[in-house]
Amino acid sequence: MEISRQTSGDLIILHLAGRLDANWCNHVESALSAAVRDGEHRLHLDMNAVSYISSAGIRVLLTCYKQLRAINGLFGVIRPSEAVRSVLELSGLQMLITSEITASTVSDDAGKKLTSPSAAYELFTLGTGGMKVEAVGDPALLAQGSGAQPATRRFDSTTVALGIGALGGNFAESASRCGELLAVEGVAAFQPADGSSRPDFMLSEGALVPEGHLVLGLSAKGSFTSLLRFEANDEDRRIGITELMQTALESSGANAAVIVAVTETAGLVGATLRQSPTSNTSAQDERFRFPQIREWLSFTSERSFRDTTSLIVGVIAKPGTAFDALLRPLASGTGLLGHLHAAVFPYRPLRKGRIDLNPAVTSLFDGQSLQSVLHLISDPRGFNGAGESELYRGAVWIAPITN
Numbered sequence: 001m002e003i004s005r006q007t008s009g010d011l012i013i014l015h016l017a018g019r020l021d022a023n024w025c026n027h028v029e030s031a032l033s034a035a036v037r038d039g040e041h042r043l044h045l046d047m048n049a050v051s052y053i054s055s056a057g058i059r060v061l062l063t064c065y066k067q068l069r070a071i072n073g074l075f076g077v078i079r080p081s082e083a084v085r086s087v088l089e090l091s092g093l094q095m096l097i098t099s100e101i102t103a104s105t106v107s108d109d110a111g112k113k114l115t116s117p118s119a120a121y122e123l124f125t126l127g128t129g130g131m132k133v134e135a136v137g138d139p140a141l142l143a144q145g146s147g148a149q150p151a152t153r154r155f156d157s158t159t160v161a162l163g164i165g166a167l168g169g170n171f172a173e174s175a176s177r178c179g180e181l182l183a184v185e186g187v188a189a190f191q192p193a194d195g196s197s198r199p200d201f202m203l204s205e206g207a208l209v210p211e212g213h214l215v216l217g218l219s220a221k222g223s224f225t226s227l228l229r230f231e232a233n234d235e236d237r238r239i240g241i242t243e244l245m246q247t248a249l250e251s252s253g254a255n256a257a258v259i260v261a262v263t264e265t266a267g268l269v270g271a272t273l274r275q276s277p278t279s280n281t282s283a284q285d286e287r288f289r290f291p292q293i294r295e296w297l298s299f300t301s302e303r304s305f306r307d308t309t310s311l312i313v314g315v316i317a318k319p320g321t322a323f324d325a326l327l328r329p330l331a332s333g334t335g336l337l338g339h340l341h342a343a344v345f346p347y348r349p350l351r352k353g354r355i356d357l358n359p360a361v362t363s364l365f366d367g368q369s370l371q372s373v374l375h376l377i378s379d380p381r382g383f384n385g386a387g388e389s390e391l392y393r394g395a396v397w398i399a400p401i402t403n
Contacts, residue, residue: 131222163217263394267303
């Protein structure tokens with residue numbers, strides 16, 4: 001099988017020659033996946049020189065067709081050979097065949113164009129308002145533990161929250177499971193710190209609303225005022241999360257903002273709790289000293305979860321807020337503080353342009369695909385450090401903090 005690539009405007013045409021069978025379908029699938037990860041959402045396959053296609057090849061075509069159709073992209077087979085046309089028609093998949101190269105369409109709903117050293121942006125105005133943020137718990141909990149029982153919270157569609165907590169109505173039962181938690185749009189997810197390897201989550205369904213306990217963190221209510229779309233430029237191909245957060249905060253016009261992002265992710269740098277910090281300890285401040293820290297925290301030694309899709313929830317601010325104690329510096333030299341958690345999913349492309357937050361978030365939780373929930377950190381140790389999380393492209397919803 002030979003695969004060559006041609007560009008026509010914003011349309012990518014892959015020319016195939018040979019047999020699209022089980023031996024070659026993975027190569028074609030890799031070529032299609034690479035194009036989609038590069039942000040190419042308009043693809044055609046020229047199959048004039050394909051002499052044979054098996055069910056394995058059909059599966060590849062159908063998967064890409066469904067994936068791009070779900071995000072308003074375009075996929076089609078042009079100039080199919082008689083062997084390919086016959087198989088597709090007999091399989092009832094005539095919709096994969098297109099007779100001509102489809103011209104691109106330009107949306108009337110274009111945002112304000114912005115640029116930074118590593119990315120291009122498009123800013124959409126959603127409305128007015130913002131969010132009020134509540135600081136929850138005492139940061140001393142991490143080092144000393146606490147016997148205090150927090151109130152049960154409802155993580156409904158009006159709430160954005162992140163920090164250390166667990167899902168469940170009975171705190172006595174869930175205290176030992178408290179780990180990294182995030183909640184947005186009526187969805188809550190957390191990484192249990194009781195030795196469980198799988199994160200857990202709950203979605204609002206009818207009258208059912210996720211409930212749990214936030215023992216330390218930030219909770220916000222209000223409305224998002226803008227949507228920032230971003231894509232790393234062709235030279236860098238990825239953008240550091242600090243640069244993205246700086247641009248988001250500047251676009252908010254405020255000194256602090258709540259952000260929710262859905263991103264196509266190059267890699268994440270973060271940490272997760274290995275034990276719940278709720279239990280009291282007699283040796284204060286010893287938990288996070290070496291070597292005890294190994295028993296309490298797991299770190300990514302390098303960028304992990306490469307080529308995934310992430311839901312990022314956080315608060316970013318310039319120093320001087322009432323909740324500075326719950327924020328940490330992002331990349332050194334920026335003066336920017338943040339508290340960011342990420343829920344990680346298998347890669348799926350994100351529709352371009354102006355999109356709505358709720359379906360973008362809730363669709364990620366279809367099936368049992370949640371891989372991890374972690375606290376994002378920056379590791380600035382030069383050659384030996386993991387650096388910071390990096391992203392390809394995505395959408396960031398922004399709400400200036402009003403209190």
